[in-house]
Amino acid sequence: MQFVYNKQGIGDVLIITLNQKESEVTHETIGDVVKLLDEDGQIVGYNIFNVSNYLSLTGNGPLEATEELVNDVKSVFEKNDVQDELNIDLTPKFVVGYVKEMAPHEDATKLNVCQVDVGDEELQIVCGAPNVEAGQKVVVAKVGAMMPTGMLIKDSSLRGVASSGMICSAKELNLPNASEKKGILVLSDDYEVGAPFNIYA
Structure with missing residues (x-):
């Protein structure tokens, strides 16, 4: 799992990668949240657009996955009516x-x-x-x-x-x-x- 934010290079988007897949990925848009799915319909990640409207993020690349950041993302999901559970293992990797x-x-x-x-x-x-x-x-x-x-x-x-x-x-x-x-x-x-x-x- 990885969080990436690079406003200058990518734009005001928080990229959340849950799993790597070599297969073709499809997407579903719910408000500012884009859900990424593999060919089996399994969620492999999310893109949150206009993320600065919801969160104050700093950095230029990968972000540390903290409980605070995960809770903030859950709040963004709620505001966009995304019903998905975001169960992330936060033990140090x-x-x-x-x-x-x-x-x-x-x-x-x-x-x-x-x-x-x-x-x-x-x-x-x-x-x-x-x-x-x-x-x-x-x-x-x-x-x-x-x-x-x-x-x-x-x-x-x-x-x-x-x-x-x-x-x-x-x-x-x-x-x-x-x-x-x-x-x-x-x-x-x-x-x-x-x-x-x-x-x-």
Whole structure:
């Protein structure tokens, strides 16, 4: 799930992406709210036009999904007679992880299989970054995270090995002054494992 607002680039529209779909998307307009649906009729997102008539938004790109913002959007829905429930998982999707173990992928020379502690669970993540090592603190995008590019993180299998999440680079997180060099962002020891990592700061 992702909220995006870019008034200069797109116009006075709040874009809400709930799910990525490769298939053709249709739409239904209800007042200032446009509902986006996939070929099966499932809601994949919304566009709220003239959003500054309802909300005071700042920023130029992805917005942090907070309870306050979700409640504000629900209020916009009510004012436009949109009957949809907006049930959004607000648990942190970008967190500090600790790479406990790393082993070479059995079927891919440039991939490693990492066991990553994210505080409340341990995730197996296949990572192709050249600088990943056991003992590092890293930023993990958990399943359900929406990257700044709009890519949704899902459970996957890479060359036959299950992977649940992604160990991120600064560039992938769209952080200021991100290095162009390939490699994950390695955090200092000051970071607490399992703590949310704010990519919107």
